[in-house]
Amino acid sequence: MRHTRRIGPAVRVSAAGLAAVLAAASCSIGNASGGDDDGSLTFVSTGAPFQDYQAEAWQKPFTAETGIKFRNDGPVDEAKMKTMVEARKVTWDVVDTSAAATEQYCGKYVEKLDFSIVDKSIFPPGTVSECGVPAFFYSTIFMFNKQKYGANPPTKIADFFDVKKYPGKRIVPPEIAVGLLEAALLADGVPQDKLYPLDLDRAFKKLDQIKGVTTFAQTYGQMQQMMVDKQIDMGLMLNARAYQALKAGAPFEPVWDKTIVNWDDLVIPKGSKNKEQAMKFIASASGEKPSARMSELASVLPIKESIKPNFDQYQQRLNAYAPEHKDSIVRTDAAWWGQNFDMVTKRYTAWLNG
């Protein structure tokens, strides 16, 4: 019995300590959203340098106009957003996320937009959802090492999947929803307007042809680095990363047969305390000037083709919105991806490890 007396106070004290720690923790979590006090917006994106460009192009003019300041946070982590929403401790106000994620989490973890604040008529048809409007577009471009293929360069998206005619190492993006399956189906002869719903069996069968010679990138940084270090001979590159690689001297050329165009949305996590201001910010960021500036800084595409950013020579080489490349554009179906993202991701993971 003596031990119970001895352990008793220890347990009581530790319980008290535990309670104190928990209370302190919950206080600090509660206070994290205390940014509301000064009315500033917490903006969440992928980090430097991309987020710096967003601050420059979007946040600065908005702060100048309204006096509302920004707190920048990152990286974008949908799991974290889900946790915040479930715990009702939402500390994020505006999040840069893929259009597919917007569709998928609309109403669940993401607020619906008030279209009296955000003008949805300015965006290309089929790109607006209840919870998000495009913040910028980007393209997934088939690029090849011109030193490797010299006199006989690939010219069609089908060549990416033809390892006999065009041997060499390939690289594809770390995210499945940015165009790999679309590229496979287009290469296999599926007409552009019959792409969705994606024929997954056919797409994976096509992908089987390149699986052995393809690096399935883990990060976009890896893609850029492998392009610069000539670790790969061709790839489905995101234009912003390809731009950095070209600038660093990577001897790569785009193939303008088919280019998959995706976009990111700015969304408001459900339960944000600054919903109104956040929507005003989204409206402001989709102005022509901020959009053009963002495109120039970050080498992305503006929210509509009529906006003409002042691109430098490398950006011009990768500009899918240039008049001569217009026919190559294939816009993804964010609504389809929103509905099928989990299923496709599971299947893709299984296929990769199979």
Place this chain on the structure above:
Amino acid sequence: MSAPTASAPPVAATGGAGPAPARPRRRMAGWFILPATALLLVFFCYPLAFVIWRSFTDPSAGLGNYTALLHDGVSTTVLVRTLVTGLIVSACTLVIAYPYAYTMTRVGPRGRNLMTVVVLLPFWTSMMARNFAWYMLEQRGGLIDDAFSAVGIHGVVLLGSVPGVAVAMVQVMLPFMVLPLYSGMEGIDKRLLDAATSLGAPRWRAFARVYLPLSLPGVLSGFTLVFILTLGFYVTPALLGSPQESLVAQLIATQVSKLLDFGGAGALGTVLLAVTLLALFVVSRFANLSSTTEKAVTND
């Protein structure tokens, strides 16, 4: 909670039987572990319990997440791959570390200090720096590829493969093997070997019959430590591996950050934990066995 109560009877027995002056000191000892206990409860036990609970309840109550692991066509493959990789890494680490630790017991104090520093050096280097160094070495046209090409073997690109991950993990894990081995070997009485040889055993037999069994406890603890650390390794596979040959930590990351499937990820994590505990249990049985051998040998 339940832990103090469970350990209570022996404490009571010794406390009751022990002399009175010992008591205050023990009471102090109880207080000393409070911060660690509180920390563990708040930041380990509670989240862990939550993860396990969620794996049985999210999205619906039952074993759904666990049966899904069997049928999704990935999880079992990846689990087996992770276990095999863990075994290979542990075995390779052991082969490299054993002679090293043995030498540490044979050199003078200055040499021993130097060897300890060399082993610990990787600890003082950033994890990321070490992994990126391997990245450079293993990539196409990297040092390893070039070296093999020079002798006529082309295309040895370890980057993005399980062997590439394993090589880097062996290097990262070496200190975890060398130190337990060394502390085990240090306690072995060298005169036993001399005794064996003086009784006519060749050196190799003296080693195999006397030294090796005596060093087994160190081998087991080093092996277990490395194996368990390898099972949950994330950074090295994420940097040097590839999604085609992912290990279990990468799969869990996909489930959490891409699928937001906290229940499924929890189930996979729970299975990994169960496997780890099972490994520990099996090893502890062996450890008992080896300590009895040790006794037997020492009694000889």
